[in-house]
Amino acid sequence: MAHADTHTVPDDHLMAVYSRAPLAFERGQGARLYTDEGEVYLDCLAGIATTGLGHAHPKVVAALKAQADKLWHVSNIFRIPGQEALAKKLTDATFADVVFFTNSGTEAVECALKTARKYHWARGDAARVDVIGFEGAFHGRSYAAVFAAGNPTYVEGFGPALPGYVSLPFGDMAALDAAVGPTTAAIIVEPVQGEGGARALPEADLTGLRALCDERGVLLIYDEIQCGLGRTGKLFAHEWAKDAAPDIMCVAKALGDGFPVGACLATAKAASGMSVGSHGSTYGGNPLAMAVGLAAFEELSRPETLENVREISGYFNQQLTGLKDRNPDVIAEVRGKGLLIGLQLIPNNRAFMAAARDERLLIAGGGDNCVRLLPSLLFTVAEVREAIEKLERTCERMRQAAAA
Numbered sequence: 470m471a472h473a474d475t476h477t478v479p480d481d482h483l484m485a486v487y488s489r490a491p492l493a494f495e496r497g498q499g500a501r502l503y504t505d506e507g508e509v510y511l512d513c514l515a516g517i518a519t520t521g522l523g524h525a526h527p528k529v530v531a532a533l534k535a536q537a538d539k540l541w542h543v544s545n546i547f548r549i550p551g552q553e554a555l556a557k558k559l560t561d562a563t564f565a566d567v568v569f570f571t572n573s574g575t576e577a578v579e580c581a582l583k584t585a586r587k588y589h590w591a592r593g594d595a596a597r598v599d600v601i602g603f604e605g606a607f608h609g610r611s612y613a614a615v616f617a618a619g620n621p622t623y624v625e626g627f628g629p630a631l632p633g634y635v636s637l638p639f640g641d642m643a644a645l646d647a648a649v650g651p652t653t654a655a656i657i658v659e660p661v662q663g664e665g666g667a668r669a670l671p672e673a674d675l676t677g678l679r680a681l682c683d684e685r686g687v688l689l690i691y692d693e694i695q696c697g698l699g700r701t702g703k704l705f706a707h708e709w710a711k712d713a714a715p716d717i718m719c720v721a722k723a724l725g726d727g728f729p730v731g732a733c734l735a736t737a738k739a740a741s742g743m744s745v746g747s748h749g750s751t752y753g754g755n756p757l758a759m760a761v762g763l764a765a766f767e768e769l770s771r772p773e774t775l776e777n778v779r780e781i782s783g784y785f786n787q788q789l790t791g792l793k794d795r796n797p798d799v800i801a802e803v804r805g806k807g808l809l810i811g812l813q814l815i816p817n818n819r820a821f822m823a824a825a826r827d828e829r830l831l832i833a834g835g836g837d838n839c840v841r842l843l844p845s846l847l848f849t850v851a852e853v854r855e856a857i858e859k860l861e862r863t864c865e866r867m868r869q870a871a872a873a
């Protein structure tokens with residue numbers, strides 16, 4: 470198949486940090502993406518859990534167009550009513566009292582880490598600087614975020630390690646108990662790991678984390694950038710666990726339905742060290758971003774949207790289990806939570822993704838030789854059936870390739 474033609478603009482002038490599929494799209498609608506030659510793909514990755522409402526959602530498009538004609542940017546020198554409105558919605562819906570708006574997930578993580586250290590410093594406990602994270606985590610690409618996640622490939626070659634970051638085996642609660650001490654500022658964790666390969670932390674562990682943090686005076690930070698905002702069938706993934714609210718939480722990805730919007734949410738107590746001048750952003754929370762964020766959040770947080778995620782993910786999961794049983798030589802495990810689904814594969818995950826693409830199905834990669842299915846939260850039964858048919862044929866392609 471000659472996809473090479475869609476690649477007419479050479480990428481010699483782009484920094485070579487991505488391994489891109491030889492494919493470009495011209496437009497999208499719901500769960501479909503179209504090339505300029507009119508080829509149609511079923512989108513089961515949603516810009517990596519970002520276009521949560523699908524492509525070109527009419528309400529979000531309308532909000533963007535209306536705001537585009539009025540005002541894009543003024544700077545945080547001024548009050549921004551859209552920020553006040555979206556912060557009210559986010560805090561009404563969660564544990565949080567205050568919000569800082571960013572342009573990305575990484576920046577939300579950066580704000581969370583700074584907020585946690587500053588909290589202890591402002592209380593006269595400047596020794597509490599260490600942040601404990603877990604292997605397989607992904608928190609973004611800034612210096613602090615790569616060290617908080619501790620993935621060796623993302624820190625290699627970037628100079629001396631940032632002090633104050635500790636990485637523990639995923640879900641090892643005994644190691645965690647031993648590691649938390651008088652220099653610990655915070656624990657950062659994704660309730661469901663995304664890039665790490667759709668690994669959900671057991672709900673009881675989240676409850677345990679909360680109790681441990683309370684007992685030791687440590688702040689609990691959730692990175693819900695990928696697993697939050699409806700993806701697991703509750704507004705936030707940690708809501709599945711009892712008594713497991715964090716002190717600080719990072720969100721982004723689906724918050725702008727593809728427009729760059731992120732946020733760091735915190736309790737008033739956790740944010741008490743952050744005062745005028747402690748932090749800031751030029752673009753963060755500008756009127757255009759807030760108009761889109763407000764429209765997207767309203768749709769994402771609707772009970773009907775969350776109900777759809779619970780129903781569709783249950784059906785998808787059941788169908789995927791059947792697929793795995795029919796293809797035990799290709800699929801080792803179905804895992805994840807809600808519509809953050811991982812298939813752990815026996816053949817190479819990159820080869821599987823390419824074969825799925827040949828079936829006009831778009832899926833994401835993941836750690837642990839997984840592929841991730843991260844469709845829009847509005848995915849339908851018919852779309853699940855279509856995805857399963859395409860995955861069935863993808864498994865067949867993998868078998869033929871192995872036999873050849």
Ligand SMILES: *Cc1c(COP(=O)(O)O)cnc(C)c1O
Pocket residue numbers: 572573574575576578607608609610659663664692693694695696721722
């Ligand atoms: C995507 C992601 C980030 C980073 O977000 P960016 O917007 O790429 O900076 C951080 N944490 C998790 C869990 C993510 O999935």
